Amino acid sequence: MKVTPQRVAILEALQSLGHAPTDEIIRKVQELSPYISPATIYNTLEKFVQEKMISRIPTDGNKTFFDITEHPHIHLVSEDHTKMADLEDDKLQQVVEEYLAKIPIPGFKMNRVQVVLIGRFE
Numbered sequence: 001m002k003v004t005p006q007r008v009a010i011l012e013a014l015q016s017l018g019h020a021p022t023d024e025i026i027r028k029v030q031e032l033s034p035y036i037s038p039a040t041i042y043n044t045l046e047k048f049v050q051e052k053m054i055s056r057i058p059t060d061g062n063k064t065f066f067d068i069t070e071h072p073h074i075h076l077v078s079e080d081h082t083k084m085a086d087l088e089d090d091k092l093q094q095v096v097e098e099y100l101a102k103i104p105i106p107g108f109k110m111n112r113v114q115v116v117l118i119g120r121f122e
Contacts, residue, residue: 009033019067074115
């Protein structure tokens with residue numbers, strides 16, 4: 001992938017935010033580089049996901065979170081979908097991955113496992 005000033009600014013924003021919803025990423029990028037449009041940011045985030053540079057984290061809400069953390073880990077998401085944190089538990093991640101790898105799912109080939117726990121932060 002070609003390095004551009006826009007992509008560098010978006011990557012810098014992601015690095016400073018950790019995981020964040022799209023609207024926070026747009027706000028942070030435009031603080032760094034106000035000339036970058038939201039459409040460019042959306043398209044670049046999608047490109048980063050396709051290139052496996054970042055992950056898209058599903059939630060039950062209408063927000064999409066993106067995560068720059070490269071290694072497998074578990075995501076904790078608030079019930080109102082405004083906050084996300086990581087749970088670093090390699091054993092739990094391994095147990096889930098190994099268990100799911102043993103279960104044949106007709107017509108489906110699993111590429112990776114992404115665990116999202118939804119609850120309340122205290």
